[in-house]
Amino acid sequence: MASPKLRFKEFDGNWLAATLENLAEVERGKFSVRPRNDPRYFGGEMPFVQTGDVTGSDVYLKGYSQTLNTDGIRVSKVFPADTILITIAANIGDTTITKYPVACPDSVVAIQPKREKANTIFLKNIIDLQKDNLDSQATQNAQKNINLQVLKPLELIVPSKEEQTKIASFLSAVDEKINLLTQKHELLSQYKQGMMQKLFSQQIRFKAEDGSEFGEWKQSLLGQNCHITTGKLDANAMNANGKYRFYTCAKNYFYIDNFAFDTEALLISGNGAHVGYIHYYKGKFNAYQRTYVLDGWEHNIQYVKYYLDKYLKIRINSEKKEGNTPYIVLSTLNEMPFQIPTFEEQTKIANFLSAIDQKIEVVAQQIAQAKQWKKGLLQQMFV
Structure with a gap:
């Protein structure tokens, strides 16, 4: 059918069309209890991943806000590690990959790649390219949503499993660079918060230009x-x-x-x-x-x-x-x-924190540039 503009040299031949349900098991989450916040079902050890948890994650699931107990698991649905989760309500089309078993409500769909047909990271990335398409098919009720009738027949153009794996390995290296920059951004932000605490509690004080102590606040x-x-x-x-x-x-x-x-x-x-x-x-x-x-x-x-x-x-x-x-x-x-504090000490505090903010902003721009670069790669590496 077609082949991408940018390709590893050891591969040739056309990519072929396949539906999502041909490449993976596609199941909707479940949580049948009403009201949804009934405390009898929460507080156990099973992660209960909701739309906000998926939206707040990157390639892999970062965390979860709630857990289910044994009774909660009975009224929900559990999916294994290496499952792609996709939101189908509110923020439509956000995805992440699980590293451990999780339960999900019906606002999240679990996509479990068929091992002989699809690489998980490749499949996640090609689904991400469909985000605008999925959003355009959403129905508008109390909030926008899509369903399995939209996801299962979703047509994707894919190469062989071997080429998928090669692409996935390359994209994982790109994602790792983005992740390292993100960690640097988080550490700088934490450092700033720690310094603000010490400065405003006066654990740390600046001195005047002549070396003398500033007066009481x-x-x-x-x-x-x-x-x-x-x-x-x-x-x-x-x-x-x-x-x-x-x-x-x-x-x-x-x-x-x-x-x-x-x-x-x-x-x-x-x-x-x-x-x-x-x-x-x-x-x-x-x-x-x-x-x-x-x-x-x-x-x-x-x-x-x-x-x-x-x-x-x-x-x-x-x-x-x-x-x-x-x-x-x-x-x-x-x-x-x-x-x-005195105006001079105010200025020293502001200048110190502003210098940290400038470093944080530089890293934020590096993250944005890396993500934009990855987006450009995806447009050339995928059909």
Whole structure:
């Protein structure tokens, strides 16, 4: 039928079409208990892998948030190691491979390659290339989903088992490089968090340029050190061709036709999935009505941002009532305890943490570039 642009020289001949069910056993997970969170079925030793666990993994399953006991296993379905898991609801088409037996609910499908026909890593990668195709076939009810009637007849173009294995070995080496970069990123992030803890608890102190000790930190409230207000606009104000930035409760920003602020400020998402996320911006902008704008600082604003990065989420969670979605009211910010070293020490702390952030960003870019390079390889190595 066809052959890829990029190929190992010892192989030739066309790749052939095969359905997913011809290459693997395709079974839906199961968890028949209602309500789903009935505690009688949880707390054992069997990993219970759900859509979020799959989405949060890489090539191999990173972990799981729940386990099933013996009763839970009876009402679920267990799949062996070396099974490809694919999400069929919410984030459709995310995949990972198991290294140990797991149980799954019906929002996850287990794909067990037939050993004589398919290599697991090869099959995972070729399925990943079908993510957009699968998403386009999803039905929209309460949430998007697909079913076995979509997955089983999914047509894939594949080579011999020997060529699959060769490709899989090469891609595993690429994935290992990405994994090493990811580990480096995680270690740098952990190092930053550890240093923030030591710096803000004053276990570690900088010295002045002349070698002298800095003075005691002052204790204050956040609202006594800045002006706190909120934006006035709703999402309808967004304009793709607008001139000024418009900050919302999400991590990103949009554009708008007019501005309300012309200042150096920290902008804090007041509710939603990214509650407590902190933006820094200097210039003309506007803000969503549940985004807090903190300006008028006499402190090093980067120091303030790092301080809030460390303690704001803790304060938000301490105010959260059981069952409530976290959100910020004005008193959350106004009455938040705030520690103030001298401006010179603030600057040293901010510069130190900023240097770590720069290293983290370099590694993040290396990861993104490696993933993009792999994506380009896949497009050339697969039909």
